[in-house]
Amino acid sequence: MRKWLVPAVMIGALTAAATSPAHAHKLxxxxxxxxxxxxxxxYFVGGGPARGARILVESTDGKPIEELTADDAGAFAITAKVRTDHVIVTDSADGHSARTIIPASLLPASLPLPASTLGTGAAEARVSTAPAAPQEGGTGDPAAMEASIAQAVARQVAPLREQLSAYEDRVRLRDVLGGFGYILxxxxxxxWLRARRPMGGGR
Known part of the structure; x- marks a missing residue:
């Protein structure tokens, strides 16, 4: 029996598994x-948007914040009501799932803190979110201007970050499939070389 057939078959099976729709369409x-x-x-890596995907937004301790569904372009949006970490969990009808986190640090400081973090620090929170007193000769609230600039920058950078994330996913998948193809x-x-070798020890 030719023992080289065993590793070849195993490698072929691994390659088939790697190129299966479930692998190529990771959510x-x-x-x-x-x-x-x-x-x-x-969205699906190597595919299109996850239309109608269920999206659950919750806090880090598992408390639900909002539930919604992705539109035909796979897009979704919510308005944060408290300054806390937002965990975004999504799943599709075929059983795929994914998650990401928007940390509280990316949200405006003007948002109220969650009730669990107030308590003894409520006074400090009120002081930190109170509007600053106007200054003589000033042209406006520096904090408000800084927040406005940050929002404008985030609005411009967000599409670039999304494109970069999708590109990295495609490159990673292509590298994996290319590696398996190289091994195969x-x-x-x-x-082929083993098959060309003469059988037996004679000349």
Whole structure:
């Protein structure tokens, strides 16, 4: 029996598994914060948008914040009501799932803190969110101007981050499939060389 057939068959099976639809259509979710608004998209790596994907937004301790459905472009958006980490969990009808987190640090400081973090720090929170007193000769609230600039920058950067994330996913998938194809090619070459060798020890 030719023992080289066993590794060749195993490598072929692994390659088939790697190129299966389940692997090629891994679900991904991308999200970013633009002011109080959290926007994102749900999509399949190597495929199109995850239309109608169920999206659950919850806190880090598992408390639900909002539930919604992705539109035909796989897009979704919510308005944050408290300054806390937002965990975004999504799943599709075929059983795929993905998650990402929007940290509280990306949300405006003007948003109220969740009730669980107030308590003894309520006074400090009120002081930190209170409007600053106007200054003589000033042209406006520096904090408000800074927040406005941050929102404008985030709005411009968000599409670039999304495109970069999708590009990295495609490159990663292509590298994996290319690696398996390379291994399979070497296995085929090895099998061909073994088949050309004369059987037995005679000349």
């Amino acid at each position: 991904k979710v991308f999200a970013t914060a633009v002011g109080e608004r959290i926007e994102g998209t749900v 090619g070497l296995a085929g070459l090895f099998a």
